[in-house]
Amino acid sequence: MSPHKEQKSDLSHEEAIDRIWKLSKEIDVCMFITWDGEYTRARPLSARVHRDENAIYFLVNADGAKNDQLERFPKVTMAWSDNSGYKYVTVSGHAKVSNDRSKIEQLWEKTDAAWWDSAQDPEIRLIAVVPDEAELWDSPGKMVAAAKMLMAAVTGAKPEVGENAKVDL
Structure with missing residues (x-):
């Protein structure tokens, strides 16, 4: 757990977490960021967000470089971006790669058939992330944000374009 519970928002701690x-569930695809010992590496992955399990899951190939990176450096960051709505979320946590066939079958979606033949494909692996901290940038929308930024430019004031909260999960 991180020692800080910084919050720059009118949202309560629980509202920010909610x-x-x-x-993260609505936006779905996130940039999944790992460390290889020298560089951070990012790739887009479809997230299976399960708050009731305090976990975020990903189906991946067994031979992916990220799997080796996670064995050595299990701390990851996931970044979701809804540019049209000016909504952004980052979540950091610890990831583990497994071959949990039951969970893979449970998480299987029709769209996964674009990558694998079926949930029984032996090349599928599961990444499970247990989140420990997150940050939120949540704007009321593009038009409102643009209007507030224009007003700030005219008045010289800093624009207030939405909520920003950093929380421990």
Whole structure:
């Protein structure tokens, strides 16, 4: 757990946590960021967000470089972006790669058939992330944000374009 519970928002701690889980589920595809010992590496992955299990899951190939990176450096960051709505979420946590066939079958979706023949494909692996901290940037929308930024430019004031909250999960 992180020692800070910084919050720059009118949202309560629980409201911020609710919003983070909701947006990460709604936006779906995130940039999944690992460390290889020299560089951070990012790739887009479809997230299976399960707040009731305090976990975020990903189906991946067995031979992916990220799997080796996670064995050595299990701390990851996931970044979701809804640019049209000016809504952004980052979540950090610890990841583990497994061959949990039952969970893979449970998480299987029709769209996964674009990558694998079926949930029984032996090349599928499961990444499970247990989140420990997150940050939220949540704007009321593009038009409102643009209007507030224009007003700030005219008046010289800093624009207030939405909620920003950093929380421990």
